[in-house]
Amino acid sequence: MEQRPARIQAKRALSPSRVLATLATFAILGAGASGCMPPVQHTAVPAARQQEDIRPMQLLQPVEHASKRDAVVRLVSRGNVTCTGALIADDRVLTAHHCISARDARGRVQERDMAPEDIQVELGGEDFPWGEVKVRAIVAPQCGYVAGEGDIAILVLERHLIGMPTYTVRMESAPELKAIIQVFGFGRCALSADAIHFHPRDVDGIDSVAAGQFTAKASICPGDSGGPVLNSRDDLLGVVSASVMDGDDKTKGASIFTRADAWQQLFSAAQEISAGASPGELPPYGDCHAGPPGPKPKGK
Numbered sequence: 001m002e003q004r005p006a007r008i009q010a011k012r013a014l015s016p017s018r019v020l021a022t023l024a025t026f027a028i029l030g031a032g033a034s035g036c037m038p039p040v041q042h043t044a045v046p047a048a049r050q051q052e053d054i055r056p057m058q059l060l061q062p063v064e065h066a067s068k069r070d071a072v073v074r075l076v077s078r079g080n081v082t083c084t085g086a087l088i089a090d091d092r093v094l095t096a097h098h099c100i101s102a103r104d105a106r107g108r109v110q111e112r113d114m115a116p117e118d119i120q121v122e123l124g125g126e127d128f129p130w131g132e133v134k135v136r137a138i139v140a141p142q143c144g145y146v147a148g149e150g151d152i153a154i155l156v157l158e159r160h161l162i163g164m165p166t167y168t169v170r171m172e173s174a175p176e177l178k179a180i181i182q183v184f185g186f187g188r189c190a191l192s193a194d195a196i197h198f199h200p201r202d203v204d205g206i207d208s209v210a211a212g213q214f215t216a217k218a219s220i221c222p223g224d225s226g227g228p229v230l231n232s233r234d235d236l237l238g239v240v241s242a243s244v245m246d247g248d249d250k251t252k253g254a255s256i257f258t259r260a261d262a263w264q265q266l267f268s269a270a271q272e273i274s275a276g277a278s279p280g281e282l283p284p285y286g287d288c289h290a291g292p293p294g295p296k297p298k299g300k
Contacts, residue, residue: 070123086239092156096258101114117134119138152263185240188222189221202218212262213238
């Protein structure tokens with residue numbers, strides 16, 4: 001047999017470490033080709049990570065994104081009666097009296113108020129409320145259970161609302177004839193195409209002012225009762241009481257609004273109850289017989 005040069009034989013003589021490395025390479029390639037390589041073991045870790053690991057915690061300011069229109073709220077009672085109201089303080093809602101009148105099993109109005117715990121105030125103007133609050137006390141006249149004189153009420157809430165806007169009630173004078181007003185509500189007419197949510201209503205200027213009410217043509221829907229009536233400066237003049245409606249939210253009909261300034265004793269009583277007084281401790285504040293103060297009826 002022919003012997004090869006020693007130089008060539010020396011090249012084929014591998015060191016032990018190179019032999020092991022070569023074998024390891026063949027083993028890996030062979031395992032990869034055959035699919036028999038043992039799975040790599042990993043340790044499972046949670047997918048969540050604490051916020052502190054990413055950036056320091058930053059406390060945000062209290063609710064500052066709420067707009068003035070968030071002061072308009074929706075009322076829902078146990079008797080399936082829905083109305084609108086307006087925040088006039090961080091724990092008080094102004095609405096219509098007939099919205100919180102008790103009903104019998106057939107839905108007929110009783111000359112008494114429902115229990116405060118049967119009323120819920122919903123916050124937020126879209127299709128679904130983003131907050132709810134219960135009612136602690138009702139301050140209302142001894143009339144207005146259906147509509148007409150005394151159709152105004154103040155709900156004292158069970159807690160103070162933080163960061164919510166409120167409307168200022170104008171108490172010093174009656175609404176002016178021909179004044180431009182704004183009306184808002186959560187009502188929905190039979191022909192309305194959208195769901196229940198906050199609506200600005202189409203309304204003309206005031207066309208008459210009476211002792212306890214004023215009127216204008218407005219596009220009112222069921223559920224708008226108790227909604228706020230505002231002047232151009234966003235001062236609250238009164239609440240929606242009644243309207244001529246035809247099922248179309250684009251139709252403006254003769255509408256009646258209860259004057260807020262005519263029932264100043266209600267606002268004083270509600271403030272005392274908010275401060276901790278019991279309704280039984282206060283002198284009568286809802287006597288309808290003498291009639292509310294105000295100018296004689298006038299109109300167009």
